[in-house]
Every structure is written in C-alpha cells, then in structure tokens.
Amino acid sequence: MRFINSFQNQFPTLKKVIIASLLIGFLASFLAISLKRITEHFEAILFLKANLNKVYFFLFPLIGLTVIYYLRYYLFKNKENKGIKEILESISSPSKNLPLYKIPSHFINGLLTVIFGGSTGIEVSTVVASATIGSIAQQKSGLLKQYQTEFICAGVAAGITALFCSPVAGILFTLEVISRKVNKILVLTTLLAVGVSSGLIYFLNEPTLFSISITTWHVYAIPYIILLGILAGVNSVFLTKSVLFIKTKFSKIENSFNKIGIATLLLGTTICFFPNLYGDGYHGIKEIFTHPNTTFSLTFFISIIGILILKPILTSITLASGGDGGVFAPSIVIGAFLGLFVATFVNTFLNANVIPINFIIIGMAALLSASIHAPFTALFLVCGITNDYTLFFPILMVCLVSKYTAKLIYPYTVYSYSLQLVKS
Template sequence: MQFTKSFKLQLKELKTITITSILIGFLASFLAISLKRITEHYEAILFFKANSNSVFYFLFPLIGLTIIYFLRKYLFKNKENKGIKEIFESISSSSKKLPLYKIPSHFINGLLTVIFGGSTGIEVSTVVASATIGSVAQQKSGFLNQYKTEFICAGVAAGITALFCSPIAGILFALEVISRKVTKIFLITTIISVTVASSLLFLLDEPALFPISVTTWHLYAIPYFILLGVLAGANSVLLTKSVLFFKNQFSKIENAFYKIAIATLLLGMTISFFPTLYGDSYHGIKEIIAHPNTSFTITFFISIIGILILKPLLTSVTLASGGDGGVFAPSIVIGGFLGLFVATFVNTVFNANVIPINFIIIGMAALLSASIHAPFTALFLVCGITNDYTLFFPILMVCLVSKYTAKWIYPFTVYSYSLKAVKS
C-alpha cells in the first residue's frame, strides 16, 4: 500500500515537472524568437538611416542608453542588470530568486541597446530572461523549489536553442556554463524544453542565422587552424579584460549621464569610421560570408585590425555605460573576422591555398569557445547557426586549442571573474 502511494506521488510529480518544462520551453523559445526578429527588423532600419547621415551614429546610442537609464530608474526598480552573473547568484543561494520583472527588463533593454547601435548582442539578454521564466515557473509549486537550477537551465537551454537553431548547443550551454553538473531532472527538463523550442522553430520555419554551404576541408590546413585557435584564445582575453577594465573604470563615475555621454562619443566616433561595429555586427559577418576577401591589401589589413581591436572596446563601453548584453555576439563577430584575416594572410604570404569561408566559420566558434570557456557549446552552436556540420572535427580541435590558450593567458571569463581578477 505504501509503495503504491509512493509510486502515484512520483508519477504526479513527474507529470508536474513535464508540464512545467513544456511551458518553460514554449515561453522561453517564443521570447527568444520574438526578440531576435524584432531586433533584426529595427536594427536594419536604424542602421540604414545612420548610413545615410553619420550624425545618427552619435544620436542613436545617446537615445538608446538614455531611455534604458530612465526605464531602469523608474520602471525596473533602479537595479542594474548583471547579465549571467544574476543566474549564478540565484543558483548559489536558496534565498535569491530571479524576479519576474527581469523578463521585460532584459527583453526591452537588450532590444534598445542593439537597435540603437550598442556594440553587443541580444544573446545574454535572452539567456537571463529565459532563465527567469524557468525560475518563476519553479516558484509556483512547493516541491519544485528543490529543482531551481534544473528549471533555470531548462529556460536557458530553450532560449539558446531558439536563438541559434541548435538544441544540442542549448543543452550544452546550460550544462557547461550554468549548471556544470548533470542530474536526472536536469536531463528531463532540458530535453523537454529544447524539444518544444525545436518544434516551434520548425513550425515558424526559422532560418539559420548564417546559412552557409561548406564543401570540404583539407588536412594541410590543420597547422593554420591551430594558429587560428591560438590567436582566437589571445583575442578573447582582450575582450574579457576590456569588459572588466571598462566596467571597473565606469563604476567610478557617479553621474550616469557622464557615462552615457562618454559612451556616445566613443561609439559615434568609432562607428563613423567602422560602420560594421554598429549593433550586433552580424551584418558584417553576412557581408564577408557573401564576399570573402582574396587579397591582403593595406586597406584590408587596417579594416580587419580595426575591427579586431575596436569591437572588444566598444562592447565594453556599451556594457559599462548601462547597455544590456554580453560577449556572445561580439565573440562570434570578432572570431569570423579573425578567421578571414588568418586565411587571407596565409594565402597571400605562404600561398597556403586554404578556404576563407572555412576559417570564418571556425574562427566564430574558436573565439566564442575561448570567451566563455565552453568548447562544446561553441562547436554545436556554430554548426547550428550555419546549418552545416562539414567542419565538425576542425571546429572541435580549434575550440579546444582556443579555450586552453585563453585559460593559460588569463583564467577568468566575464562570467567567472572576481574583484581580485579585475584589479590584477
């Protein structure tokens, strides 16, 4: 009799977990797809407007950051968005919750940051908002409280799946970055949520972010792939240290409008010379995929070096001045341009005859892997956004090289740094 009651209770709990996971998967993926589509639409409109008159390169960041400041002050409880660190704080403490207002806060602020030229992306905004959906759902039933981490991971996994059309990347990101451990409930909740997210992607016919057709890769390119991995690891440290440095320096400025003014000037002046740096810069990646460079000229050299150095700095300024976002999009963009740079350089100087498009794709994965210390997430994420697995093995190899190069140079990411790390 006691066994029967226990079995029925377990079935009831499993049913509740399943239904909750389905709801989380649908809400998180719907949020992610909505934010992605709205951002793409309005970013394209405003970027076109800014290209017609460079004054808007200054005006748009000023408008975006100012609106975000007032929204945060008067609508979102005057609390700073800390990005993924908010998730870690919630998971590490039973008393800390991700409050409901984090969903509109990150959705709206992430949207405004990118469409008005802030040099970051909506990925981290989506991750935190999706995690909040999982956190709020978990709070609705008493026995679900013990599975807070699992339901947060379910929301995160569904959000990443919807953004990048890769359910495996969604699960791996939740595992490698958020949970860092596997439980039976983790597998149940994340698999259900990403299945729902994948179904929604199918129903909405959501396209890959960078649909690319890769035909082959060559063994003789392996040394150059390794070189790309080492350079990606080093460049990711520039991105990480830039974010930490500027956040630390801007925190010393008490007047929020001074922060906004400084960021506006830096963003406006830089984007005027390098329009590719506007917003998430995915338009720049689409351009080099469509027309990869074949000659190593002075103009090409200056343009690429400018992007590789300035994108980390502008991302850091955007985040330090109150913009909402993270290092996902900047890592993908910087990695893509770094890959093109390496391919063009070795083809010109060493007559290597490597395929530039392969290096662009591998570079995106390598720099993301190094920036977040999650090589398997980067591997499946980039395969998902290109909808091609031809480069699976070279991407895996380079992601591991870039991660351990970055860890050797500097052991922290923007997610794991401490105050001591910032000062070092």
C-alpha cells in the first residue's frame, strides 16, 4: 500500500520529467543538426572563394569577428560566451541558470565564427545551446526545478549524439565531462533525450562526418600507437596552455577592435600559408583521407609541423578575440595530422609498415581524449564519426595513454581549469 501511495505521489513529477526529456531531446538534436548542416554549407562556399582570392582570408575573419562583436554588444546583453565553463558554473551553483538568449547567441556566433574562418568548431556552441534548452525546461515548472543537472545533461547528450551520430558518445560525454555523477533521474532523462536524438538521426538519414572503410589493424603497430598516444598527450597540453595563455594576454587589450584587428591579421596571414587551418578544418582531414601522404619529405614535414603548432595558436586567438567555439574540432584536426605524421615517419625511417589511415583515425581520438580528459567519449565519438569499430581496441588503448600522459604533464583541461577558478 505504501508503495502504491508513493508511486501515485511521484507519478505527476515523473510524467513531467519524461515529457520534458523527450522535448529536450528533440529540440537539442534538431538544433545540432541544423547548425551542422548550415555551417557545412556556408563554410564550403566561403572557403572555396577564399582559395580563389587570398584577400578573403583576411576579409572573412574581420567580418565574422566584427559582426559577432556587435551582436554581442546590442543583442546578447554584452556578455561574453564562456563555452562549457557556463554549463559547469550552472551545475555547480543551483542559483545560476543558463538564460534563454544563450541559445541564439551560441548558435549564431558559433556559425559566424566557423564559416568566416575562425579556427575552431561548432561543437561547444552546440553543447552550450543544447544545455540551455535543458536548463530552460527545468525553470518552467516548480516540480522540475530540482532536476537542473539532469535536464542540462539530457540536452548536452542529445546535442552530441546528433552532431557525431554516436548515442554512446553523447551519454559518456555528459558523465565524463559535464555531470561526473549518476542518479536514476539523470539516467532516465539522458536515455530518453538520446533515444529521441537517435531516432531523428535515423529518420533524417544523417551521414557520418567521415565516410571511410577500415579493413584491419596489426598487432605489431602497438608500440607506434603508444608513441602516438604519448605525443598526443604532449600536444594536447600545448593546446590547453595556448588557449589559457593567449586568452589572458588578449584580456589585457581593452579596445575590442584592436583585438579583432590583431586576430584578423594573424588568422589571415597564417591561413594563407596553411589553408587547412580555415574554419573547423574537417575539409583538411577529408583531403588526407582521400590522398594520404606516404613519403616523408621536407615539404611534408614543414606543413604537418606547421599545423600541429599553429592550429592551437589560431584556435586560441579565435576564442580570445571573441569567436565562439572550443577545443573539440581543433583536437580532432590536430590529432588526425599528428597520426599521419607518426605513420609516415615510422614507415619511412623504421620500415614499420603501419596503415596511415588507421593512424589518422587513432590520432583523432588520442588528441581529443587528452584535451578533454574523456577517453571513453573520444573512443565512441571517433568510432561514430567514422561509422566503424574495427579500431576499437587500439583507439581505447591510445585514448588511455594520451589522457594520462596529458594529466601527468598538466592536470587541467580548458574546462577543469575554468571550473577550478570558479570553485576557488
């Protein structure tokens, strides 16, 4: 009898939780798919025009960052977008909610940043906008106010699922990076939201980010995979410290137009020599998947090292000058080129006979794992965007090696460092 009475008392709240979770899943995944498709379309058009006329490599970032500045000043309450830090602040303090304007703010600013050449991606913009959908849902009903973290995680999981066609990655990202705790309601809201997102992906026949075929991998490649994991850990620390250092330096520049001017000059000049650094950089990965380099030459060495060093710097400049984004796409891009570099190097000088395409994929996961300290998210996310699980074991291994290498050198990510400041 007590059980029945308890269930009857909880049923109205549970019903609202279920309905809200389903709505959050639909809205967050629809937002993510829309932003992804619009960004891909316009980035391809503008990148092609810039390749035909190098002046656009300077003009496009200037336009994008300037428009973002005025939108933020006049439309979005003149508040800087802080990325995932905003979500962590909201979860750590029940009194802090994600306001409604964060949805259009991150959607529009993330889109403008990437299509106009800002060297980052839309992933973090999508995550924050999706989290805001969850936050708004819990604010609308007195019965649901206690479930702020659960609804935010539902929105984030649905957004990541839609972006990368990987439900498992969406769930794991919320657990490894956002919530870091589990309860029954969180599991319920997240599974429902991810279920709706997965259904929408299936209904719309969303393609994976990279369409490739992987046939096999060899056990003798394990030592080189471990080497790749160590190098990825080191490079991820460089990315993290670059973001923190350059943001600090740019914060001392009081005039916003000086920031935009400096960023435009640096972005334009660098992208002229390294076009693969334009926007999210996924076009560069598709290029090396199609035509992977097999010869180690001076030109190859300079181009790869340039990307490995300059991508973190340009990402940092983009974010520090007002662009919207994070380290998701940069990590995937840097990791892909690092994997190609390691494969080509060991094949040329050590006669390793490893498969370059495998190392490109493994490198993507390694760098992402090290950058966000989330090895299982990186594992399933990369398997999701390639729609292939052949490399499951080597990716798992390299993700763990890269994460703990990075933590050994520097214990913080861009996200956890920000959260540390909030708590201190």
